Amino acid sequence: MKYKILFVAIIGLQLTACSAEPWVKPYERAHFADPIMSFSRDPVAAAYTNHVYQAREGARGAESSQGGGCGCN
Amino acid sequence: MPGVPKAVRVAVVGVTDRALNKSSLCYRNRCIKQRLITRRILFRILVITLSTLGVLVPLLAAVLPEDRADVLYHSYDGGGIEVTGPSILWRKMIGKYNSVMANYYIDAISSASIDVITSASPYSEHRTEKSVGLTSINEATTMNLAYTTSSENDYDAQSAHIGFSHDLFGDLTTVSLGYSRGWDEVGKSGDPTFAEDADRQNYRLGFSQILTKNSLIGLDFETITDEGFLNNPYRSVRYLDATSALGYSYEPEVYPRTRTSNAVAIRALYYLPYRAAIRGEYRLYTDTWDINAQTFGLGYTHPLEKDWILDFRYRYYTQTHADFYSDLFPFQQSQNFLARDKELSSFNDQTIGIGISYEFSPQNPTFIDKGSLSLNYDHIRFDYDDFRDLTVVTAPGQEPAYSFSADTVQFFLSIWY
Amino acid sequence: MMNMQIVSVRVMALMLGGMMLISSAMAKDMIGPAPDFTLRSMSGENLKLSEFRGDVILINFWASWCGPCRQEMPLLDQLYQRYNPIGFTILGINVEEDSDQAMQLLKEVPVSFPILLDTQNKISKLYNLVGMPSTMIVDRDGNIRYQHFAYLPGYEKKYEEQIKELIRE
Numbered sequence: 001m002k003y004k005i006l007f008v009a010i011i012g013l014q015l016t017a018c019s020a021e022p023w024v025k026p027y028e029r030a031h032f033a034d035p036i037m038s039f040s041r042d043p044v045a046a047a048y049t050n051h052v053y054q055a056r057e058g059a060r061g062a063e064s065s066q067g068g069g070c071g072c073n
Numbered sequence: 074m075p076g077v078p079k080a081v082r083v084a085v086v087g088v089t090d091r092a093l094n095k096s097s098l099c100y101r102n103r104c105i106k107q108r109l110i111t112r113r114i115l116f117r118i119l120v121i122t123l124s125t126l127g128v129l130v131p132l133l134a135a136v137l138p139e140d141r142a143d144v145l146y147h148s149y150d151g152g153g154i155e156v157t158g159p160s161i162l163w164r165k166m167i168g169k170y171n172s173v174m175a176n177y178y179i180d181a182i183s184s185a186s187i188d189v190i191t192s193a194s195p196y197s198e199h200r201t202e203k204s205v206g207l208t209s210i211n212e213a214t215t216m217n218l219a220y221t222t223s224s225e226n227d228y229d230a231q232s233a234h235i236g237f238s239h240d241l242f243g244d245l246t247t248v249s250l251g252y253s254r255g256w257d258e259v260g261k262s263g264d265p266t267f268a269e270d271a272d273r274q275n276y277r278l279g280f281s282q283i284l285t286k287n288s289l290i291g292l293d294f295e296t297i298t299d300e301g302f303l304n305n306p307y308r309s310v311r312y313l314d315a316t317s318a319l320g321y322s323y324e325p326e327v328y329p330r331t332r333t334s335n336a337v338a339i340r341a342l343y344y345l346p347y348r349a350a351i352r353g354e355y356r357l358y359t360d361t362w363d364i365n366a367q368t369f370g371l372g373y374t375h376p377l378e379k380d381w382i383l384d385f386r387y388r389y390y391t392q393t394h395a396d397f398y399s400d401l402f403p404f405q406q407s408q409n410f411l412a413r414d415k416e417l418s419s420f421n422d423q424t425i426g427i428g429i430s431y432e433f434s435p436q437n438p439t440f441i442d443k444g445s446l447s448l449n450y451d452h453i454r455f456d457y458d459d460f461r462d463l464t465v466v467t468a469p470g471q472e473p474a475y476s477f478s479a480d481t482v483q484f485f486l487s488i489w490y
Numbered sequence: 491m492m493n494m495q496i497v498s499v500r501v502m503a504l505m506l507g508g509m510m511l512i513s514s515a516m517a518k519d520m521i522g523p524a525p526d527f528t529l530r531s532m533s534g535e536n537l538k539l540s541e542f543r544g545d546v547i548l549i550n551f552w553a554s555w556c557g558p559c560r561q562e563m564p565l566l567d568q569l570y571q572r573y574n575p576i577g578f579t580i581l582g583i584n585v586e587e588d589s590d591q592a593m594q595l596l597k598e599v600p601v602s603f604p605i606l607l608d609t610q611n612k613i614s615k616l617y618n619l620v621g622m623p624s625t626m627i628v629d630r631d632g633n634i635r636y637q638h639f640a641y642l643p644g645y646e647k648k649y650e651e652q653i654k655e656l657i658r659e
Contacts, residue, residue: 022243026622027585027614028286031344033555036374036382039291039340039352044143044162044176045449045483052149052481056455058392058417059358059366061336065291067281068342071244072556072622073136073640136557169643243620 026071033070040064135210135240137172140165143487151453151479153186160485174206174219187462187475188308188415200225206234214239217251227260227306236277244283251277261306269302287344295336304328310413312402313469320469321401327411329397334360338368350374358392364417366392384428384449391421400461401470415475418460426451442489449483520618520637524549524628527613529583529606532593537606539581540632546573546656547628548580548649551608551619554591558641559623560599565646567601573653574603577630583608585622625649629656 031037040046050063145160158179166172182198206219217236223229236251255273274297281291304326314322338356345351351373358366370388377383395417397410430447454476461472524547528538539547550566552559563582570580580603584592589607596605608614617626621639627649629635636652638645 022245022620024245024283024286025611025614026243026619026624027551027553027611029283029622030553030555030586031287032283032289033553033557034344034348034350036348036350036376037289037342037344039342041374042143042447042485042487044145044160044485045447047176048145048147048160048483049451049481052453053390056416057366057390057422058360058362058364058395059334059336059356059368059390061275061295061297061334061358062277062293062338062356065281065293065338065340065354066238066249066279067247067291068283068289069136070556070622071240071283072558073642139557 029071032068033072037068039066135213135215135238137166137170137210138164138208139489140172141487141489143485145483145485148482149479150481152455152477154182154184154479156180156182170210172208174204174208176202176204176206178202178204180225187464187477198225200228213241213244227262229258229260231256232273234275238279246283247279247281249277249279249281251275251279253277257301259302259306264306267306269306271299271301271303273297273299287346289342291338291340291342293336293338293340297332297334297336299332301330303330303332304412305414308414310399310402310411311463311469312405312407314405319466322405324405324411326413327409329362329410332360332362334358334364348376362417363396364392364394366390380432382428382430382432384426384430386424386426386428386451388424388426389421390423392419394419394459398459400459413460415457415460419458420456420460421458422453422455424451424453440490444486444488447483447485447487449481451481453479453481455479520626520634522634524626524632524634525616526632527616529608529613532589532596532605532607537581537604542579542581543632544577544630546578546630546653548578548653549583549617549626549628550580551583551585551614551617551622551624553585553622554595555586556622560595561643562623562641562646563599563601566649567603569646569650569653570601570603573657577657578653579603581606583613585611585614585619587611627652627656629659 035041046064054060054063141162141164143160143162145162147156147158147160149156158181160176160178162174162176164172164174178201180198180200180202182200183195184198185195200223202221202223204219204221206217209216209218215238217234217238219234220232221234222231232253232255234251234253236249238247238249240247253273253275255275257271257273259267259269259271261267276296277294279291279293281289283289306325308326309323310326311321311323313320316322336356336358338354340352340354342350342352352371354368354370356366356368358364358368368388368390370386372384372386375383375385395412397408398412398414398417400413400418402408402411426449428447428449430445432443432445434443435441455478456476457474460475461470462475463472465472524539526538526540528536531537539549548566548569550562552563554560566580566582570578582601582603582605584605585608586592587609589609592605592607606613617624619639623641625638625641625645626634627636635656638648
């Protein structure tokens with residue numbers, strides 16, 4: 001049941017795309033271009049940290065997030 | 074309109090020019106406007122038609138990751154295990170639309186861990202992992218392909234990965250999809266006839282959303298299915314045995330041949346006005362082995378002066394044991410599935426970490442744009458609820474719960490060129 | 491749990507299809523008369539767009555934090571040096587609230603065309619920017635004829651073609 005709701009939510013989100021105007025303009029993204037504004041600045045370090053935990057904990061998955069950035073191009 | 078192929082544009086211009094009355098009576102500006110408006114309408118119709126046919130006609134394009142090289146030295150020391158080694162990463166753009174990456178990683182393990190001390194002998198191991206990857210951009214979509222191979226003397230693993238990410242809503246939203254497939258071959262040193270397989274599939278879905286000029290949130294889902302020989306051929310479980318001197322005896326562990334897990338994580342990132350960043354994460358995990366886990370993390374990044382960056386982090390993890398886990402089984406073969414791996418027990422761990430990084434822009438060699446030298450230190454404390462410390466010899470089941478601390482260090486040099 | 495796999499695969503398929511449908515969104519087309527504006531330039535004086543009527547003008551919106559913008563600047567400078575004598579100018583509009591970083595960048599990579607400071611983002615709003623960098627090419631009558639919302643290596647050739655075409659008009 002909850003997956004049906006998720007489906008509808010995702011499709012609804014996509015359909016509203018045509019009408020939504022970006023509320024953070026491309027020229028307002030200076031902070032996101034800053035390297036400190038990332039979930040992990042250094043991929044080698046992040047990969048190692050995830051490996052340390054995955055080898056010792058039962059949980060796995062959803063360890064990293066993408067997104068943000070300057071939005072250029 | 075950018076993004077629309079030139080041939081289409083030429084065709085539309087041709088049609089509109091013929092359709093419009095090019096009488097010399099119209100004032101120059103007005104005629105141009107009419108032509109432009111009609112062309113615009115026709116463009117729009119074409120764009121919508123082409124899009125619904127599945128042809129991408131976007132206005133914005135994605136950006137490739139930067140060229141960089143990193144050389145990392147890592148060290149883990151805790152619970153009687155020491156693991157050290159290098160990790161080398163290299164990334165380079167090829168042409169306008171592609172970027173390649175290669176990674177070489179080693180774990181040199183010397184172990185006299187609790188499992189080893191109580192039922193085996195100390196050992197040393199060497200694991201090598203190599204990865205190659207390709208990132209391609211096509212308008213607003215980024216595609217990632219990667220292949221990894223890992224080997225040690227009794228375990229070989231290979232995995233392939235494909236992922237897409239797409240920017241929407243004027244680049245405020247990023248949607249990502251990923252699929253990975255893994256093939257493992259499990260061996261047993263000392264037994265050349267032992268050969269088992271374990272296969273894995275990962276499905277990932279992610280959304281990231283810019284909320285304000287200063288904040289970003291991410292939501293990620295990952296489902297993983299494993300099939301095959303999922304346990305460790307050296308590990309044992311213990312059961313009460315009155316005939317044994319210690320009061321318990323060992324038998325090999327037996328795991329189910331399948332496992333499916335679901336994880337959902339939410340992350341948030343916020344920019345503080347004096348130039349600093351704060352991040353938080355929460356992950357909920359559940360699987361068919363009845364392990365339920367939660368992860369909670371906080372991080373704070375604070376730049377100092379011009380060239381220094383400080384990082385502080387805290388992480389808390391808690392899990393409940395697998396349904397076939399027990400520290401001490403009542404008798405031999407008491408269940409279909411038996412596990413005494415502390416990784417599947419009920420426990421929690423807490424990490425506190427600090428990082429410091431120095432950025433420099435060298436004058437020479439000139440091909441290096443900037444570089445940084447970083448040091449990360451993390452202290453992790455593991456506290457087990459139902460895994461007992463068998464180095465303390467007492468009545469079986471009365472041993473104290475096990476706990477240990479580990480220190481990890483990462484020291485690395487990064488260059489951007 | 492097979493259910494979960496089927497669900498995941500279906501969600502992914504739907505998302506991919508959906509992505510293709512809506513990727514054609516929504517930029518306000520600026521083709522038409524270029525809205526006039528007055529901005530302070532880096533050299534201190536106020537510059538008005540209509541002052542340049544009669545020249546072909548390339549308006550480039552940029553920021554020091556934008557990688558593709560930084561790549562583009564020296565190439566724009568080359569175009570300026572080449573075509574300025576025959577009736578072409580570039581106005582580089584910096585969109586940052588704090589111009590310090592921009593001035594720092596220009597010290598390291600100087601350009602010869604005028605740099606204007608849109609610190610309050612009024613002109614960025616007026617021109618409905620949807621990407622960084624944004625480039626608009628205006629003809630001698632003050633009409634925007636071409637717009638580009640990105641920079642990829644090779645775009646400067648397109649700009650050059652369009653500039654030459656408009657100069658010839």
